[in-house]
Every structure is written in C-alpha cells, then in structure tokens.
Amino acid sequence: MEATGHSDAIAVERTLAGDRDAFRVLVERHSRNVFRLAYRMTGNQHDAEEVVQEAFLRAYQKLGQFAARANFGTWVYRIAANYAIDRMRQRKSEDAQREPAGRPGDDGIERDPASLVPDAAPSPERLAQSEQLAGHMRRALDELTPAERTAFVMRHWGGSGIEEIADALKSSTSAAKNTVFRSVQKLRRSLEPFVERRRQAKAMGTEL
Amino acid sequence: MKHPHEEELIAYHGGEILRRDIIADHVTDCPECRAELERIDAVLAALSTMPVPEPGDDYGQRVWQQIGPRLAERRARWLNFGVGGGFAAGWLEPRRWAAVGAIAAVVLLAFLAGRVTKRVTPEAGMADASNVRERVLIMAVGEHLGRSEMVLVELGNAEPANAKQKEVNISSERRRAEDLLEENRLYRRTALEQGDTGLANVLDELERVLLDVAHSPQEVTPAQLDNIRQRIESRGILFKVRVVGEELQQRAESPTPAAKPNGSTKLERNKT
Numbered sequence: 414m415e416a417t418g419h420s421d422a423i424a425v426e427r428t429l430a431g432d433r434d435a436f437r438v439l440v441e442r443h444s445r446n447v448f449r450l451a452y453r454m455t456g457n458q459h460d461a462e463e464v465v466q467e468a469f470l471r472a473y474q475k476l477g478q479f480a481a482r483a484n485f486g487t488w489v490y491r492i493a494a495n496y497a498i499d500r501m502r503q504r505k506s507e508d509a510q511r512e513p514a515g516r517p518g519d520d521g522i523e524r525d526p527a528s529l530v531p532d533a534a535p536s537p538e539r540l541a542q543s544e545q546l547a548g549h550m551r552r553a554l555d556e557l558t559p560a561e562r563t564a565f566v567m568r569h570w571g572g573s574g575i576e577e578i579a580d581a582l583k584s585s586t587s588a589a590k591n592t593v594f595r596s597v598q599k600l601r602r603s604l605e606p607f608v609e610r611r612r613q614a615k616a617m618g619t620e621l
Numbered sequence: 622m623k624h625p626h627e628e629e630l631i632a633y634h635g636g637e638i639l640r641r642d643i644i645a646d647h648v649t650d651c652p653e654c655r656a657e658l659e660r661i662d663a664v665l666a667a668l669s670t671m672p673v674p675e676p677g678d679d680y681g682q683r684v685w686q687q688i689g690p691r692l693a694e695r696r697a698r699w700l701n702f703g704v705g706g707g708f709a710a711g712w713l714e715p716r717r718w719a720a721v722g723a724i725a726a727v728v729l730l731a732f733l734a735g736r737v738t739k740r741v742t743p744e745a746g747m748a749d750a751s752n753v754r755e756r757v758l759i760m761a762v763g764e765h766l767g768r769s770e771m772v773l774v775e776l777g778n779a780e781p782a783n784a785k786q787k788e789v790n791i792s793s794e795r796r797r798a799e800d801l802l803e804e805n806r807l808y809r810r811t812a813l814e815q816g817d818t819g820l821a822n823v824l825d826e827l828e829r830v831l832l833d834v835a836h837s838p839q840e841v842t843p844a845q846l847d848n849i850r851q852r853i854e855s856r857g858i859l860f861k862v863r864v865v866g867e868e869l870q871q872r873a874e875s876p877t878p879a880a881k882p883n884g885s886t887k888l889e890r891n892k893t
Binding site for chain 2: 440445585
C-alpha cells in the first residue's frame with residue numbers, strides 16, 4: 414500500500430512536469446476502485462462509467478491542488494463521490510419529469526445480470542428470495558437522497574472517515590455525521606422487516 | 622447508563638470512538654441493546670452482499686482510451702501558471718484558498734484603484750500585470766461562489782439533529798451567509814462596473830438568497846426550512862452559481878483571461 418502511494422506520488426509529480434502518460438498509470442491503477450464506488454452510488458453501470466471518466470478528467474484538471482495531499486486514490490474517490498451526487502440529482506430530476514411508465518424496471522434501476530447472482534448454485538427458490546431482497550435493497554438505496562446515499566456508500570462500503578465524507582458533501586463534519594446516521598436509519602426502516610424475516614427463517618432452519 | 626440512542630449505536634457499529642468503552646460495556650450487559658445492535662448489523666451485512674459487476678482487468682485501459690484524447694480540452698489548471706507543482710500547487714491548495722478569500726476583498730479594492738503593480742505578483746512569470754490581476758479577481762470570485770454553494774448545499778441537507786428534536790439548527794449556515802454578504806456586495810459592484818451584467822445578475826440573486834438565510838432565525842421549524850429551500854430552488858440559484866463557477870474556472874485556465882470579459886463567455890453567462 415505504501416509502495417503504491419509512493420509510486421502514485423511519483424506519477425503525480427511526473428504528470429505535473431508535463432508527462433501525460435504518467436497520468437495513465439494513475440487511471441489504470443485506480444479505475445476499478447472508483448467504478449465500484451460509482452456503481453454503488455448510482456445503481457447502474459452506464460452512470461457509473463460516466464462518473465469514473467469525469468472523476469479522472471477532473472482529477473487531471475485539478476492536479477495542482479493535489480500536490481500537497483497524501484493519497485491519490487482517496488482524492489480521486491472523493492472527486493468521484495462529489496460528481497456522482499450531481500449526477501444522481503440530475504437523474505432524479507429527469508426521472509421526476511418522466512412518466513412513471515418510462516422508468517427502466519419497477520425500481521428505476523437497471524438490473525445488471527451480475528447483481529442477480531447472490532451466491533454459488535442457489536436453489537431456484539432461494540435465488541428468487543435473494544433477488545426479492547436485492548430488489549428491496551436497491552429500492553431502499555434509491556429512496557435515499559443523493560447526499561445520504563453518498564454518505565452511506567463512502568462510510569460503509571468505502572470505509573471513508575467523516576471528514577472525507579464532509580468534504581465530498583461540501584458540508585460540516587457534524588452535518589456529514591448526521592447524514593450518515595439518517596441514511597442508515599432510513600435503510601433500517603425499509604429493510605429490517607425483510608432482513609429479520611430472513612434471519613428468523615435461517616435460525617429456525619426453514620430458510621429455502 | 623441509559624440505553625444508548627439509535628444514533629449512538631449506529632455510530633458505535635461504524636467504529637465511532639466517542640464513548641466507545643461505555644457503550645461496549647452497556648451492550649454486553651443489556652440484551653435489549655445487544656439485540657438492537659444485531660438488527661443494525663443484520664441490515665448492514667445484507668447490504669454488503671449486494672454485488673457490483675466486475676468491469677474486467679482491462680477496465681483501466683478502457684477508461685484511459687476514453688479520457689486520454691479529452692485531456693487536452695480540459696487544460697490542466699496548473700499548466701496555465703507556467704510552472705509545476707511549486708507555486709501553482711501552493712496557490713491552489715485548498716487551505717490557502719481560505720486565505721485567498723480573506724484577502725480577496727483587499728486585493729480587489731487595490732485592483733479597482735489600479736494600485737496593483739507587478740511588484741505584488743512577481744511569481745506570475747510571463748503573464749502581464751493585467752492578466753495577473755484578472756486571475757486574482759476570477760479566483761477570488763470563484764472561491765466566494767464555492768463557499769456560497771457549500772452553505773446552500775448544507776441548507777438543502779439540513780435536518781433535526783435527532784428524531785425527537787422538531788427544530789433545525791441553521792446557526793452555522795446563517796453566520797456564514799452573513800460573512801458572505803459583504804464580499805458578495807463588493808463583487809457584484811465590481812462586476813457591474815466592469816460591464817459584466819451576467820455575473821452581476823447572478824451575484825444579485827445570490828445576495829437575496831444570502832440575505833434570506835442571514836435574516837432567518839437560528840433554529841427553524843421544518844416548514845420554515847422548506848420555505849427557505851423553496852425560495853432557493855425557485856431562483857435556481859444553486860445551478861446558476863455552479864454554471865458561473867465553472868465558467869470562471871475556464872477563464873482561470875485560459876492563457877489570456879484578460880481578453881475574455883467582453884467575449885462570448887459573458888454572453889453565455891447572461892443567459893443563465
């Protein structure tokens with residue numbers, strides 16, 4: 414990790430000195446991580462890929478601001494989160510203007526085939542049950558505001574600290590903390606009945 | 622101890638350090654809170670099973686193929702200062718931007734009075750004095766818009782600190798709006814004097830919103846907060862601030878910013 418950080422710093426320095434290909438190293442190294450964040454935030458592959466591209470373009474544009482910072486991966490992650498919030502807000506407002514029938518699927522999120530496979534060789538019933546829960550989870554995430562979803566993804570999937578989240582949300586740390594709490598609280602309200610039912614079934618050995 | 626609030630349990634689950642030992646002891650002894658923590662854990666554990674499509678080993682290369690040709694059109698800000706990480710990095714480093722914001726008004730006054738000389742900006746290298754002055758102005762206004770945007774976004778996200786509290790404390794946003802008002806008036810007047818009516822109009826609208834926020838009570842009811850939000854939304858001010866911010870950024874990146882104020886960019890902004 415330290416070696417990656419060191420070589421990131423060299424790549425940044427070389428890019429700043431005018432070596433454009435040095436930036437390629439950074440893009441190739443960090444794209445997949447940024448994609449994972451962007452997918453979890455936006456809920457679909459197309460928007461996630463757009464967020465990744467825009468995040469690196471912005472990182473290149475603002476590289477002068479990075480020079481004093483320690484970790485390029487964290488920095489570009491935050492830029493991606495910040496752009497994804499705008500993208501989600503734009504998407505929500507576009508969706509709100511459209512007819513409900515025009516939405517892609519009943520939950521408004523594209524169903525990537527990979528997201529339908531929860532574990533190896535499940536029975537058809539278990540697959541259906543898992544997909545049902547996955548559908549609930551997608552809907553619950555979609556019901557969060559862009560800021561809440563960003564805060565949740567960064568905190569619980571990205572392991573980001575409150576200050577990083579506050580930076581991405583452009584808010585104070587206390588507001589960011591509150592947003593993280595609100596996101597978990599809303600997800601609990603939406604998902605707990607389904608998760609609990611499943612947990613109890615599992616405990617009683619009646620899970621399909 | 623009393624049962625911890627849901628907020629504390631969620632923070633504890635997320636690794637919060639504050640009161641960690643006390644909550645840990647309580648959870649060990651209290652079956653009710655232990656069960657609550659398990660329920661939180663179950664929901665978060667279920668969410669962490671949501672898979673993400675694997676973009677493939679060559680994903681980074683594909684991203685580079687997409688963005689590589691577009692880097693030139695996004696001229697890197699640091700290149701426009703004609704230096705590497707040194708001056709540009711320090712100048713653009715966010716902590717220093719706060720200082721830039723603070724001195725911006727003073728620099729701006731000197732700028733208007735025509736008293737800024739090359740002696741003040743020796744680092745500017747090849748850039749002439751008017752370019753440097755304009756860059757300072759552009760950066761100062763850009764910083765001002767950035768801080769205004771932050772206040773508006775925070776207001777958009779503000780909620781009561783906990784479920785039991787009915788009123789929302791917006792004292793921090795209110796105080797910052799007050800601070801931003803003076804700067805805003807100065808920049809608006811400058812924009813008007815320079816004939817940049819597009820920027821002056823956006824700053825004028827921003828001023829009304831900042832005034833609204835600055836004159837709001839420190840604690841507002843959700844209805845009052847909605848009212849403030851609606852006033853912000855109805856003016857579309859956040860969008861306009863972002864558009865102008867982007868445009869100022871492009872001007873800061875332009876090799877000859879002084880040549881632009883009467884050009885097409887101003888006309889475009891007048892449309893916002």
